[in-house]
Amino acid sequence: xxxxILKRLAQGVVLLLIVSxxxxxxxxxxxxxxxxxxxxxxxxxxxxxxxxxQLGLDKPIAVQYLYWLAGNDWTQIDTDGDGIPDKxxxxxxxxxxxxxxxxxxxxxxxxxxxxxxxxxxxxxLASEVVTIFFALIFGIYSALKQYSTLDNILTTLLFxxxxxxxxxxxxxxxxxxxxxxxxxxxPYLPTVGMFDPEVGKTPLQVLWHMIxxxxxxxxxxxxxxxRYIRGTMLEVLSQDYIRxxxxxxxxxxxxVYVHALKNAALPIVTVVGxxxxxxxxxxxxxxxxxxxxxxxxxxxxxxxxxxVSVVMGSLMLVAGAVVVFxxxxxxxxxxxxxxxxxx
Amino acid sequence: MTSLLQVSGLxxxxxxPEGIVHAVNGISFHVNEGETVAVVGESGxxxxxxxxxxxxxxxxxxxxxxxxxxxxxxxxLFKKSEKELEDTRGREIAMIFQDPMTSLxxxxxxxxxxxxxxRVHLGFTKEQAQTRAVELLEQVGIPDAKRRVKDYPHQxxxxxxxxxxxxxxxxxxxxxxxxxxxxxxxxxxxxxQIVELVTRIRDSxxxxxxxxxxxxxxxxxxxDRVIVMYAGFIVEEANVxxxxxSPGHPYTVSLxxxxxxxxxxxxxxxxxxxxxxxxxxxxxxxxPFAPRCEFALEKCRQKNPLLTQVGPNHTAACWVNPKTGALx
Numbered sequence: 001x002x003x004x005i006l007k008r009l010a011q012g013v014v015l016l017l018i019v020s021x022x023x024x025x026x027x028x029x030x031x032x033x034x035x036x037x038x039x040x041x042x043x044x045x046x047x048x049x050x051x052x053x054q055l056g057l058d059k060p061i062a063v064q065y066l067y068w069l070a071g072n073d074w075t076q077i078d079t080d081g082d083g084i085p086d087k088x089x090x091x092x093x094x095x096x097x098x099x100x101x102x103x104x105x106x107x108x109x110x111x112x113x114x115x116x117x118x119x120x121x122x123x124x125l126a127s128e129v130v131t132i133f134f135a136l137i138f139g140i141y142s143a144l145k146q147y148s149t150l151d152n153i154l155t156t157l158l159f160x161x162x163x164x165x166x167x168x169x170x171x172x173x174x175x176x177x178x179x180x181x182x183x184x185x186x187p188y189l190p191t192v193g194m195f196d197p198e199v200g201k202t203p204l205q206v207l208w209h210m211i212x213x214x215x216x217x218x219x220x221x222x223x224x225x226x227r228y229i230r231g232t233m234l235e236v237l238s239q240d241y242i243r244x245x246x247x248x249x250x251x252x253x254x255x256v257y258v259h260a261l262k263n264a265a266l267p268i269v270t271v272v273g274x275x276x277x278x279x280x281x282x283x284x285x286x287x288x289x290x291x292x293x294x295x296x297x298x299x300x301x302x303x304x305x306x307x308v309s310v311v312m313g314s315l316m317l318v319a320g321a322v323v324v325f326x327x328x329x330x331x332x333x334x335x336x337x338x339x340x341x342x343x
Numbered sequence: 344m345t346s347l348l349q350v351s352g353l354x355x356x357x358x359x360p361e362g363i364v365h366a367v368n369g370i371s372f373h374v375n376e377g378e379t380v381a382v383v384g385e386s387g388x389x390x391x392x393x394x395x396x397x398x399x400x401x402x403x404x405x406x407x408x409x410x411x412x413x414x415x416x417x418x419x420l421f422k423k424s425e426k427e428l429e430d431t432r433g434r435e436i437a438m439i440f441q442d443p444m445t446s447l448x449x450x451x452x453x454x455x456x457x458x459x460x461x462r463v464h465l466g467f468t469k470e471q472a473q474t475r476a477v478e479l480l481e482q483v484g485i486p487d488a489k490r491r492v493k494d495y496p497h498q499x500x501x502x503x504x505x506x507x508x509x510x511x512x513x514x515x516x517x518x519x520x521x522x523x524x525x526x527x528x529x530x531x532x533x534x535x536q537i538v539e540l541v542t543r544i545r546d547s548x549x550x551x552x553x554x555x556x557x558x559x560x561x562x563x564x565x566x567d568r569v570i571v572m573y574a575g576f577i578v579e580e581a582n583v584x585x586x587x588x589s590p591g592h593p594y595t596v597s598l599x600x601x602x603x604x605x606x607x608x609x610x611x612x613x614x615x616x617x618x619x620x621x622x623x624x625x626x627x628x629x630x631p632f633a634p635r636c637e638f639a640l641e642k643c644r645q646k647n648p649l650l651t652q653v654g655p656n657h658t659a660a661c662w663v664n665p666k667t668g669a670l671x
Contacts, residue, residue: 147404238402240445246400247440248460248511249433252425262450337450338495 001334004342005327012323019319020094023312024065031306033057033103054079055103068100068312069093094316100309104302109313112298117280119194120294123287124279126210127217132272135222139229143237144256154226162223170216170289177212192291213290217283221275228271232264239263265336273329277321281314346373347519347551348397353411355389355396358404362624366392368575369411374519379545379552381566381583383559383598385620389575390555391441394521398436399428415519434464437512441524443504447496453480453507454492457514464515479510483540502533506540513544520545521553526561538565559602563587571595574621574631577650581657589666591659593636630661638663640670 034043034051043051052058056067056077072089079087092098099109142151161169174191181188189212190196195205236242237260245259282296291297295314302310334340355367367389374380382390395401397413397420413420415436423431432438440446448456457479458472467475473492480488483506496504505525512520522541526534542565545552556562562569562583569586571579571594579592590596597616618635621627629644630636636643642662650658651671664671 240440240442241448243400244440244446244508244511245448245459247398247432247438248463249429249431250459250463251429254459254463259448259451263448338452339449339497 001331001342005331008327008330009323012327015323016316016319020069020312020316021065023315023319024068025061027306027308027312028061030303030311033306033308035306037103067091067093068308070095071098099313099316102302102310103307104305104310109309112310113295113313113317116282116293116295116298119292120280120282120287120296122206123210123213123292123294124217124282127214127221128272128276128279130214130218131221131225134218135225135229138222139226140233140256140261142226142230143233146234158223158227161219162227164220166216166220166283166285167289169219170213170286173212173216174289194293213283213286213292216290217286225271229264229268232267233260236260236264262336266333269332269336270329273325273332277318277325280321281318345376347376347378347416348374349412349414350393350397351412351414353393353396353413354409355392355401355406356409357406363626364623365626366575366623367396368627370572370575370577372570372577372580374551374553376518377545377549377551378568379554379566381554381556381562381569382572383556383562383569384572385557387620387623388572390572391523393572394438394523394553394555398432398438398521399425400438430464433460433512433517434515435517436519436521437515437517438521438523439505439508439512439525442528443501443508444528446508447504449496452493452495453499457492457507457511460511460514475514479514480507482513482544483507483510484536485510501529502536505529505533505537509537509540509544513548513550516548517550519551519553521555523555524557525554526556526558534561541565559598571598574627575623576631576647576660578632578661579659580650581654581659585654585657589654589657591653591657591665592632592661593638593663593665594632595659596665597635638665638668642670 033055034048034057037043037051056064056072059067067089068091071091071093073092075089076085077087077089078085091100094100097110099113101108102112105112138154142154145151177189178191190209191212194209195201196209199205237256241263242255242260245255250259280295282294282299284296284300286292287294287296288300299311299314330342334342350373351371352369353367353371354369357364357366370389370393372380382394384390392401392406396406396408397415399420401408408421411421415431420428420431447453454473454476457476458467458469461467461472461475462469477488477492480492485491485503485506491499496507499507508525520541525541526537529537538561541552541554544550552565554562554566566583569579569581569583570577571586571592573594579586579590579595581591586595587599590599594616597614600614601616603613616635621631621634627647630639630647633639633643638661640662648660648662650660653659653664653671662670
């Protein structure tokens with residue numbers, strides 16, 4: 001088992017290296033970071049030249065990647081443009097934990113991500129928990145009462161929910177729970193930000209502001225998950241060992257929640273394990289609509305300014321999480337299914 | 344002698360997109376205390392479905408028990424609530440299934456699967472049940488039972504898994520055991536061992552056994568009485584010796600003729616029954632076996648014969664006497 005994990009980690013490192021090269025190449029195409037650095041004023045050609053040199057953007061792409069990966073403190077860079085290197089570099093590279101500085105805010109990327117991660121996690125984990133909880137209830141119910149009236153109604157509603165774009169659900173929920181509720185004199189839900197600036201960032205405020213974004217996020221994932229759980233449960237319930245369990249006279253509860261669910265858990269864990277790392281990336285659309293200061297918005301804001309360090313930082317974080325969660329999923333597999341053993 | 348189980352007019356069908364499958368078409372039979380009854384017939388003739396109907400193991404829908412009663416120890420199984428039926432299943436009527444590779448839950452230890460019914464039905468504590476589980480495994484001949492009890496099904500061979508199934512079904516000393524082709528999926532040498540094991544346990548527990556099979560060779564060794572089924576009907580019922588000596592239905596005659604024998608001459612080919620079992624989607628009007636029967640008359644295609652007495656404790660559903668080929 002230990003060997004297996006080591007092997008998978010080694011594979012993961014290679015994979016991340018390939019991912020980073022691909023992403024870096026793609027980043028070269030998203031735009032000119034210097035164009036937006038001066039804010040609304042157009043950057044002067046002389047400034048542009050100087051900045052390009054200082055940021056190392058004049059170097060070949062392979063060298064830029066090397067600096068990003070391993071830093072440039074071991075070499076001299078030419079800052080004044082006279083062709084003679086005059087200053088040693090200051091970057092350490094991501095291999096030594098330095099993700100660089102944002103071109104926009106001049107703050108270290110790690111610091112910026114660390115600020116946003118808790119906001120994103122609280123939002124995404126809440127919606128994941130809500131989703132799985134309700135998906136399990138509805139998925140199992142639908143499987144047990146296949147083709148019953150309620151199953152048919154749920155199936156229809158879920159398809160509608162699944163087919164709707166998330167921005168539409170977000171806007172509709174804003175319209176209903178904010179605009180209409182306010183009009184009707186009902187207590188209405190906030191639609192913007194994490195807390196009311198007048199009250200401050202109290203847990204209660206955050207919870208109150210979370211309701212709408214969590215709801216919007218959950219609808220789509222809930223639809224997908226509960227359909228998936230229903231399908232998996234239906235398949236397991238038709239297995240011979242379920243008939244055996246019934247023939248032993250076990251109570252229905254025990255048949256469903258011990259004999260069936262433990263077998264159905266395997267494919268469900270796969271899906272959840274594949275989805276979890278993406279929670280770190282945040283919800284780009286939902287965070288944008290509800291002005292939630294999370295990773296998704298960070299990514300979007302800095303991508304539009306071609307801020308390489310920040311975008312690469314958040315993408316590599318998700319990529320790293322995918323690798324780690326895949327290994328975790330495999331470990332959970334072995335724990336759930338005795339037939340799976342790693343050597 | 345009062346019978347342990349008395350089934351009358353059992354009719355089970357399945358609603359499928361293609362139409363209604365008439366799986367069991369009004370069968371009646373009984374099983375006495377401690378008696379072994381073999382139910383034989385080709386695949387898809389309703390053997391398993393009729394037995395699973397008794398225990399409420401038919402998924403409804405699509406299955407439906409249209410009519411019939413099944414009086415077990417004075418109570419109709421079909422009138423029992425789900426809760427009462429759970430109480431009967433496993434405790435009084437146990438079942439073992441055809442394929443031991445898929446009949447055990449792959450993610451639970453053998454111990455876990457053995458102690459469940461002991462705890463549910465007999466109110467054992469966990470420790471009592473664990474001790475009993477080891478004893479049960481020893482009884483069915485699993486070596487090193489104390490250690491093996493912690494293993495998972497995939498760590499056992501097919502024959503060993505069937506032994507585990509048998510241990511599980513007999514854990515509450517049921518008065519009726521339904522064995523649904525328990526040897527079909529096993530090697531021939533293992534088959535004999537399993538048959539021997541079930542017989543031994545049956546004799547020590549005085550359990551009545553319904554042995555579903557299509558292997559007439561096995562039947563001769565273990566059964567007291569034989570029920571022959573075809574297309575959801577019982578076509579013949581007799582004591583095992585009578586059935587082999589003077590089969591009363593052409594289908595039974597063909598089945599016996601199709602049995603491979605060591606003493607047959609080598610140049611003689613194995614006999615098979617021409618044709619295939621009827622389409623169960625169509626409710627049969629005449630005798631369902633008529634299209635494949637060498638004795639079939641015009642009458643057979645018009646009217647399905649009822650089970651009639653053809654000898655002492657021997658009934659058959661045929662217009663013709665297969666010995667003479669004349670009408671009865």
